[in-house]
Amino acid sequence: DVKVTQSSRYLVKRTGEKVFLECVQDMDHENMFWYRQDPGLGLRLIYFSYDVKMKEKGDIPEGYSVSREKKERFSLILESASTNQTSMYLCASSLLWGTGNQPQHFGDGTRLSIL
Amino acid sequence: AQKVTQAQTEISVVEKEDVTLDCVYETRDTTYYLFWYKQPPSGELVFLIRRNSFDEQNEISGRYSWNFQKSTSSFNFTITASQVVDSAVYFCALIPYFGNEKLTFGTGTRLTIIP
Numbered sequence: 089d090v091k092v093t094q095s096s097r098y099l100v101k102r103t104g105e106k107v108f109l110e111c112v113q114d115m116d117h118e119n120m121f122w123y124r125q126d127p128g129l130g131l132r133l134i135y136f137s138y139d140v141k142m143k144e145k146g147d148i149p150e151g152y153s154v155s156r157e158k159k160e161r162f163s164l165i166l167e168s169a170s171t172n173q174t175s176m177y178l179c180a181s182s183l184l185w186g187t188g189n190q191p192q193h194f195g196d197g198t199r200l201s202i203l
Numbered sequence: 204a205q206k207v208t209q210a211q212t213e214i215s216v217v218e219k220e221d222v223t224l225d226c227v228y229e230t231r232d233t234t235y236y237l238f239w240y241k242q243p244p245s246g247e248l249v250f251l252i253r254r255n256s257f258d259e260q261n262e263i264s265g266r267y268s269w270n271f272q273k274s275t276s277s278f279n280f281t282i283t284a285s286q287v288v289d290s291a292v293y294f295c296a297l298i299p300y301f302g303n304e305k306l307t308f309g310t311g312t313r314l315t316i317i318p
Contacts, residue, residue: 097246121306128212130294130310131248146305178248189236189298192306194248 091115092195094179100201107166109198111179118184120162121192122146122154125176137162138184169202176200205230207297209309216285217317224280224312226295234300237271237278242292242311254278255300282314290316 095110113120121136123146133146135154143154151173155163162181166173176199180192206229216222228237239251252262254271262269266283282289295309 128310131308133305136305176246180248189300189306191238191250191253193250194240197246199246 092179092181092193094177094195094198096198097196098199098201100203101166101169102203103170105166105169107169107200107202109164109166109177109179109200111162111164111181111195112160113162113179113181113193114160115181115183115193116159117181117193118159119182119192120156121180121182122152122162122164123178123180124148125178125197131178134164171202174200174202205232205297205299205305205307207295207307207309209293209295209312211312212310213313213315215315215317218287219284221281221283222285222314224282224293224295224314226278226280226309228276228278228295228297230276230297230299232299236298236300238296238298238306239269239278239280240294240296242294244291248294251280285316287316287318290314 092113101107119138122134123131125131132148134152135146137143137156153165176197178197179195182192183190208227235256237254240248242248259271268281270279292311292313294311296306298306
């Protein structure tokens with residue numbers, strides 16, 4: 089089974105802090121993704137990466153950056169956290185498409201509160 | 204642009220009743236995949252099914268069945284003889300068959316099974 093591990097289930101930070109959310113997958117997947125989930129809005133893609141050191145903006149990249157130095161690890165960075173970034177953050181990974189896009193496998197999520 | 208609509212925000216049924224979750228989508232791609240994910244209270248998204256646009260056969264897996272109708276752009280999900288463990292938020296999602304790794308999610312349907 090694919091295992092996607094997010095470093096924290098719950099995190100509380102203060103406005104203006106630099107926040108790191110870490111995600112590790114153990115299935116040698118090429119693609120990794122960061123989403124945020126808010127009530128009534130579903131899941132929205134922040135950034136994704138299809139290879140080491142590669143990244144692509146999703147639908148809502150403002151206020152975020154990412155880092156992928158190793159294939160198995162994809163970090164989401166909030167450079168200066170703000171209260172509107174309080175949300176549930178979900179990491180996912182998938183195989184590079186070969187016979188069509190493969191299912192994304194998700195971690196347990198990090199519930200981030202910015203005070 | 205792609206869009207997935209789950210018009211039912213919340214559904215409650217009594218245990219053992221059947222329930223259908225609706226999903227309607229819009230896409231200009233001629234080939235694409237559709238997915239259903241389950242998000243139990245613990246938070247992680249669990250992959251349930253991937254259906255490609257070539258194949259309009261309905262699928263059954265135990266108590267779960269999926270009805271894909273390309274003519275009406277719908278991919279509905281039915282749970283037969285519902286159980287309390289089925290209580291979760293269910294997401295429908297769409298992605299092109301090749302390329303563009305952006306998975307477009309609906310806003311989800313919260314299903315509550317009443318014992």
